[in-house]
Amino acid sequence: MRDLTATMTGFARTLRAAGVAADHERTQNLLRAAGHLDVTDRDAVYWAGRLTLCSGPDDLPRYDRCFAAYFGGERPRAGRTAPPVVTVTRHTVSLDAAGPREAGDDEALPATASRTEVLRQRDVARMTPAELAEVQRLLSILRMRRESRRSRRFAPAHRGRLDARRTIRETLRRGGETSRLRRRRHRVRPRRVVLLVDVSGSMAPYADTLLRFAHVLVRCEPRATEVFSVGTRLTRVTAELRHRDAGTAMREVSAAIPDWSGGTRLGEELKEFIDRGSGARGAIVVIASDGWERGDPSLLGRQMARLSRLAHRVIWVNPHKGQEGYQPLTGGMRAALPYVGAFVAGHSLAAFEELAERLSHA
Template sequence: MREGGSRRTTAGALPGEGVAATMTATMTATMTGFARTLRAAGVPADHERTQAFLRAAGHLGAGDPGSVYWAGRLTLCAGPDDLPRYDRCFAAYFGGEPARAGRAAPPAVTVVRHVAAADGAGTREPGDQEALAATASPTEVLRRRDVARLTAAEREEINRLLALLRARREQRRSRRFTPAARGVLDPRRTMRETLRRGGEIARLRRRAPRATPRRVVLLVDVSGSMAPYADTLLRFAHALVRCEPRATEVFSVGTRLTRVTGELRRRDAGAAMLRVSEAIPDWSGGTRLGEELKEFLDRWSCARGAVVVIASDGWERGDPSLLGAQMARLSRLARRVVWVNPHKGREGYLPLTGGMRAALPHVGAFVAGHSLAAFEELAERLSHA
């Protein structure tokens, strides 16, 4: 910051806006990515809190690990319940350790020193300062890696981060009512209170429609072509079931339709996946999406008004026209149909298979499902579907 201009305040500027503006693009992107990770974990780090975090980090010094930690903790967390999740995400994102009670120093992070060069000559002007940027650990790099190409250790880390995923759900108006300060008159509660008071009407009781989470139904393809992704997709389904157990249904499709919602309701992800593997008889088998989707619509009514997510690469061995007819039927029942294809995340991918060409005209959203970042985006989409 040059002398003579650092003391001047522009009328109407937000507090700390000038300080936050001095942060480099790399620093800002790192801090914003950390806020997105917190939102995926259930911490309400919205846009306003993120801007406050950037201003606080600019004031305290974005190159200091302790300053970054406390700036985020004081601006991004809404209450005491968010602190454990904040510490876990901070440790995973920056490669440090979560703070413990009684520790004087905040967790350590990896710090990379960037030296700004002038005109590519490798020299600095007198008075220029070296820019310090808190950079993400290798975990951040894994967020956009294809899960089919991960090592065993990297896959274990992705599974751990999926277990931390907190997927919010769109709220819908229920036909049931709940007591409220404002709303329509509740004659029954008003009459009961009147009788308790000896016939004197002291207060009119009111009620409003109850808000309930919208149901999400997942159909996960477990055929041989989906083998590299099926385990991760089912772990994502486990995160959804854990967050909203009464508003989530999960089925596996291949050569048979299998409901695995009960198995995924176990709290521990490893135990849940063990039960799921025992329950699915056609793991790594063939694909008959059209027939399985017809069986699902004939036997189960949970798709009506729900957000239906189909996770498959579209390699249909049966008649594609049957799949197209059942997708049209599903699109009329569901609120929205989302198709997740792991191959869509690859550059140059085109949906040329018969199954995908038959299904796409009836799909509301066609998204990728090959990485942790793709699953986080899918969870965010489900919260606004």
């Protein structure tokens, strides 16, 4: 029962990251339903989750994609006859691909889901290439919601303040007769996110995954997202990340960044970023770095103070924070933390899901 709860809770978290409103109450309904089902029956689990976790027709395509990615295989189809019950004799899962496959392995739902849950928690720096490819595939289906902000521009509306200009123009077109009062309200737009990714040597095991996360951000809101790489110089890579295919985007980014696996001058790069007006004002600024500063930490502290006054919120992502017993002892992290609104890990798929959730409520 403990494994079943962890599996279903992890599936609900995946749905929330994809934009489905699978809240705590809906998750509890799924757990109660699963207690009366044969969890090895793939169709039963699919329909139980669909009926309890989805709130409307718009959620169904996302649910199907997440179900296929989380449990493996294609979406089950409703049939006229009930599918045969499959008895699963395998109760444990191994992350190694070795070993013969037995009949019925494709239907081993708890084992497959447990493997995905293990991958969600693992450090990407310690994964095999096959595991890393699976995590990147799961990362690519994230549909991240963005916090909204009120724009200065107005749009026509049924309710709101009086739009005198439109009302007068319509009155003149009707020969001076006022038929109705026109109204307007402020437009609502997604809040901008600026992501600064450290590509220095100490961040090499995590930089690729962080940039793939940035690719998902750009794909979701291309007009409200900016991405820069920081190391020994500041490089804008937003245009390269707008490619639809993640592999093509990463090749373009790799060619555009001249300082891969170099040193780190966060203070100087952050000063350049602010001085040239790169869009920090009113935005959510995400800095992904381990804080190993080659320059003067006091310069980084001063620039972080400037950034905290300009940005709507500053989020610092440090992959090492996910390690047990981590303490921010580096000079760069100690100088930056007083001006950080949120300090989160960035070492696993679960950490990226948490970051996506923070961006939707920042």
